[in-house]
Amino acid sequence: MAVSDRSPIVTTRFERGDAHTLEGYLATGGYAALRKALAMTPDEVIEQVKAANLQGRGGAGFPAGAKWSFLPKDVFPRYFVVNGDESEPGTCKDRPLMERDPHQLIEGLLISCYAVRASQAFIYVRGEMALAQERLAIALNGAYAAGYIGKDILGSGWSLDVVLHWGAGAYIVGEETALIESLEGQRGMPRLKPPYFPAAKGLYMQPTVVNNVETLSYIPWVLQHGGEAYAAIGTEKATGLRLFALSGHVRRPGVYEVEMGTTTFRDLVEAPVYGGGMRHGNKLKAFVPGGASAPWFYPEQLDLPLDSSVVGPAGSMLGSGAVVIMDETTCAVRAAWRLVRFFAHESCGKCTPCREGASWIEKIMRRIEKGTGREEDLDLLLDVGDNISPGPFPRPAVDGEEAVPFPYKQTTICPLGPSTVSPVHSSIFRFRDEYRIHIKEGGCPYG
Amino acid sequence: MSRLNPGNVELARTIISRYPRPRSALIPLLHVAQEQEGWVSPEAMAHIAELVDLAPAEVLGTASFYGMFKREPVGRYVVSVCTNISCLLLGGEELLEHCERTLGIKPGATTSDGMFTLEDVECIAACTDAPCLQVNYRYFLRISHDEVDALVDDLRAGRRTDEVPPHGTLTRIRQDIRPERWVGRGAEGLPPEIR
Numbered sequence: 001m002a003v004s005d006r007s008p009i010v011t012t013r014f015e016r017g018d019a020h021t022l023e024g025y026l027a028t029g030g031y032a033a034l035r036k037a038l039a040m041t042p043d044e045v046i047e048q049v050k051a052a053n054l055q056g057r058g059g060a061g062f063p064a065g066a067k068w069s070f071l072p073k074d075v076f077p078r079y080f081v082v083n084g085d086e087s088e089p090g091t092c093k094d095r096p097l098m099e100r101d102p103h104q105l106i107e108g109l110l111i112s113c114y115a116v117r118a119s120q121a122f123i124y125v126r127g128e129m130a131l132a133q134e135r136l137a138i139a140l141n142g143a144y145a146a147g148y149i150g151k152d153i154l155g156s157g158w159s160l161d162v163v164l165h166w167g168a169g170a171y172i173v174g175e176e177t178a179l180i181e182s183l184e185g186q187r188g189m190p191r192l193k194p195p196y197f198p199a200a201k202g203l204y205m206q207p208t209v210v211n212n213v214e215t216l217s218y219i220p221w222v223l224q225h226g227g228e229a230y231a232a233i234g235t236e237k238a239t240g241l242r243l244f245a246l247s248g249h250v251r252r253p254g255v256y257e258v259e260m261g262t263t264t265f266r267d268l269v270e271a272p273v274y275g276g277g278m279r280h281g282n283k284l285k286a287f288v289p290g291g292a293s294a295p296w297f298y299p300e301q302l303d304l305p306l307d308s309s310v311v312g313p314a315g316s317m318l319g320s321g322a323v324v325i326m327d328e329t330t331c332a333v334r335a336a337w338r339l340v341r342f343f344a345h346e347s348c349g350k351c352t353p354c355r356e357g358a359s360w361i362e363k364i365m366r367r368i369e370k371g372t373g374r375e376e377d378l379d380l381l382l383d384v385g386d387n388i389s390p391g392p393f394p395r396p397a398v399d400g401e402e403a404v405p406f407p408y409k410q411t412t413i414c415p416l417g418p419s420t421v422s423p424v425h426s427s428i429f430r431f432r433d434e435y436r437i438h439i440k441e442g443g444c445p446y447g
Numbered sequence: 448m449s450r451l452n453p454g455n456v457e458l459a460r461t462i463i464s465r466y467p468r469p470r471s472a473l474i475p476l477l478h479v480a481q482e483q484e485g486w487v488s489p490e491a492m493a494h495i496a497e498l499v500d501l502a503p504a505e506v507l508g509t510a511s512f513y514g515m516f517k518r519e520p521v522g523r524y525v526v527s528v529c530t531n532i533s534c535l536l537l538g539g540e541e542l543l544e545h546c547e548r549t550l551g552i553k554p555g556a557t558t559s560d561g562m563f564t565l566e567d568v569e570c571i572a573a574c575t576d577a578p579c580l581q582v583n584y585r586y587f588l589r590i591s592h593d594e595v596d597a598l599v600d601d602l603r604a605g606r607r608t609d610e611v612p613p614h615g616t617l618t619r620i621r622q623d624i625r626p627e628r629w630v631g632r633g634a635e636g637l638p639p640e641i642r
């Protein structure tokens with residue numbers, strides 16, 4: 001078992017309890033990285049982040065440094081938006097970062113805004129996270145008053161406003177263009193890409209960077225220790241540490257900061273410092289490797305490393321860093337139906353295949369789970385799914401069949417549509433018999 | 448039932464001033480209205496429309512998209528039970544059923560004394576602490592059925608109000624920016640001054 005003894009980076013202040021106060025943060029070396037960055041040129045800062053190969057932690061995994069370089073030169077104003085909307089089922093790693101170390105996020109944001117020469121920054125926090133809002137407000141107030149934010153930051157001549165923004169409950173707003181629409185006071189519906197790539201046409205159609213909370217929380221360390229030091233952690237393609245939310249049927253569910261590339265799913269589940277093994281010593285049935293949108297993996301995939309360049313070709317994604325473990329007592333139909341219900345509920349309604357398809361799939365899955373499904377429902381499900389995401393749908397290699405690599409194809413504006421198909425396809429692919437039993441015996445064999 | 452009170456109008460103007468365009472303040476202002484009344488009334492939305500220079504229909508169009516905005520009165524305490532995947536695996540549905548029995552209502556309903564509204568909600572980002580619920584968006588993690596009953600008793604008896612403020616109170620600490628620290632250049636087409 002390869003459990004790294006690498007010391008953590010973004011979770012080091014989690015147990016302090018006072019990191020949201022300026023005193024608590026300064027006492028642990030806070031804002032030293034910002035001072036260091038302000039002594040460099042913005043381009044030098046970008047070079048460090050590029051050298052770090054810091055991959056985005058919101059879901060798509062795009063390297064932050066490269067993303068920043070897409071901003072068109074000399075177009076102002078330009079904006080920086082922090083994506084703190086965390087709502088992908090299974091995912092709960094940004095909330096602790098906002099609640100327990102908000103200054104670390106703010107420092108990372110300030111450094112990033114300096115690097116891209118942003119005119120103003122917004123921290124968009126999911127509305128239901130009252131404590132995160134309060135902790136961020138305390139941290140921002142402290143930082144503004146002490147000269148870390150606002151006019152003439154630390155006497156450097158550089159100035160920036162950071163505004164805390166409240167969401168109000170809508171999963172789709174986590175998608176970056178929907179987040180921008182929402183920040184403009186609109187309904188949170190995604191925009192079509194192209195042409196609306198945020199880097200070119202973002203907030204108020206101006207150049208905009210959207211980064212995830214966790215991505216930005218790593219920035220102070222990268223500046224302090226240098227991009228190369230960060231890139232040296234993990235493996236060449238899967239660099240650094242990353243937070244994984246491990247939930248479901250393990251002995252020790254939790255949010256763990258894990259070395260990428262060298263750690264496997266099996267380590268996550270079994271290592272005493274992580275999952276500690278399966279609950280009650282039960283057998284693993286299936287797991288979601290990267291949030292509700294990800295195609296499922298099965299016990300055969302346990303030894304894959306936490307590395308997108310391996311997980312993608314193997315048929316799924318690391319997505320939002322959420323690993324959900326299902327043991328043998330889990331009804332695959334019920335689990336899939338609950339996920340589908342989520343996507344059907346959260347579809348923004350902008351594209352027909354997603355709006356109509358997701359609710360159809362939900363209705364069919366519900367009747368199967370309740371025992372009134374029909375034999376032809378399985379084909380119908382796959383057919384409706386195919387309208388949203390033309391097959392073959394990504395899935396791992398099982399029983400001699402080759403893997404279908406990620407990503408999925410889509411007939412829709414954003415990936416929420418195909419995400420609906422993930423649990424349907426994953427469960428029918430592997431547990432078709434369970435569907436048959438539901439249909440034949442008129443109900444759920446798991447009770 | 449009413450327009451924003453004078454204190455909240457002042458707060459609204461401060462919030463609006465922080466955005467390059469007033470409409471961006473819409474969601475925060477709807478939260479302010481909800482904080483005042485516990486829900487967002489048509490009168491409050493019409494008032495917000497005046498403040499950000501929109502038609503009331505546009506305010507309603509945005510408000511109705513977001514699940515947190517209640518357009519009818521709800522209980523003093525909104526109990527939101529997660530039944531999504533991680534919670535489902537560890538007793539989330541049973542937790543919801545227990546809440547239904549304890550409160551005597553189905554999801555979506557409010558108790559006759561106006562104290563509690565029950566909701567069956569999607570993931571609340573506490574999946575590693577399943578099963579879990581929120582009351583007025585304050586977390587109760589790995590909560591047992593007995594703990595639910597004790598919590599309901601306490602809230603009914605007026606205890607633990609420091610832990611759980613009335614519905615609508617999103618945050619008890621607001622962002623506060625002293626005018627002398629505010630830059631206010633977010634709308635300008637000039638590059639920030641960087642040596």
Ligand SMILES: Cc1cc2nc3c(=O)[nH]c(=O)nc-3n(C[C@H](O)[C@H](O)[C@H](O)COP(=O)(O)O)c2cc1C
Nearest residue numbers: 056057058059083085086087174175176211212215
């Ligand atoms: C349906 C959907 C929901 C998303 N939800 C979130 C979210 O809650 N938080 C987040 O950071 N990214 C989310 N994303 C990804 C964002 O679109 C975007 O890629 C990310 O915020 C970029 O930040 P990063 O490069 O730092 O990862 C979502 C994407 C989709 C398609």
Ligand code: SF4
Nearest residue numbers: 348350351354412414
């Ligand atoms: S795929 Fe679904 S959620 Fe995404 S834009 Fe289309 S309708 Fe909206």
Ligand code: FES
Nearest residue numbers: 529570571573574
């Ligand atoms: S699934 Fe219940 S909190 Fe995430």
